[in-house]
Amino acid sequence: MPQEHNEFAAAIEFINRDHPRASINDGEKILLNPAQVLDNISHAMERLDLDINTPISIEEDVAALTELHTMVLNLMMGPTLAVHVVNTALRIMSARYPAELVTNPLPAEYDLRKIIPLPLDDHAHDLAKKIFNQRTTAATDLVEDDLYDLYEPLDVPTQLQVFNALFYMYGTKIGALKHRTGIA
Structure with a gap:
């Protein structure tokens, strides 16, 4: 009975639009709401800011x-995850910080791995930095097609590394903006 109760509770959470549960996983199959995953990413980024x-x-x-x-x-949504993170990052940063600081790209010497010990290979790190800077300097949001050529040759682990790197690059940029501006 307790397992049935847990499964029922998980199902109720999953269908509740106000609950952050994005999936139900029985170990073999996963029922996923990608829109909720994207919402959860946005909420975490807003909390960090x-x-x-x-x-x-x-x-x-x-x-x-x-x-x-x-x-x-x-679902082949690696590019979707990447553009969601960088577009959300610019939306959040642009609302609170001076435009001239927000639109500055990460400098050539920036290496996320020196700030946060993440298991990133050079290729994933450089690709994430390129995507982050591409959005930072663009006048409009990126779309998945903007990343097609970059993502086509990538395997799943590399795409996941790029997502992680983009999320943490946002965090380091927010930290730098807060430090530079004094905005808490």
Whole structure:
């Protein structure tokens, strides 16, 4: 009975539009709401902007690895995840910080791995930085087609690394903007 109750509770959470549950996973199959995953990413990014000291774990606070993996492998939404992060980042930053600071690209010497110990290879890091800077300097949001040539040769683990890197690049830029402007 307890397992049935847990499954019922998970189903109720999943269909509740006000609940952040984005998937139900029985170990073999996953029922996923990609829009909820994207909403959860946005909410985590907004929380980070409101309190830079908020500890955020991708796996625990944003999206489960199985959700992200399913979006990339089965739904081929790796580019969607990337453009969502960078477009959301610019929307959040532009609302609170001076435009001349927001639109400055990450400098050539910027290396996320020196700030946050993430398991990123050079290719994934450089690609994430390129995407982040592409959106930072663009006048409009990126769309998936803007990343098609970059993503076509990437495997699932690399696409997941790029997503993680973009999320944390946003966090480091928000931290730098807060430090530079004094905006809490």
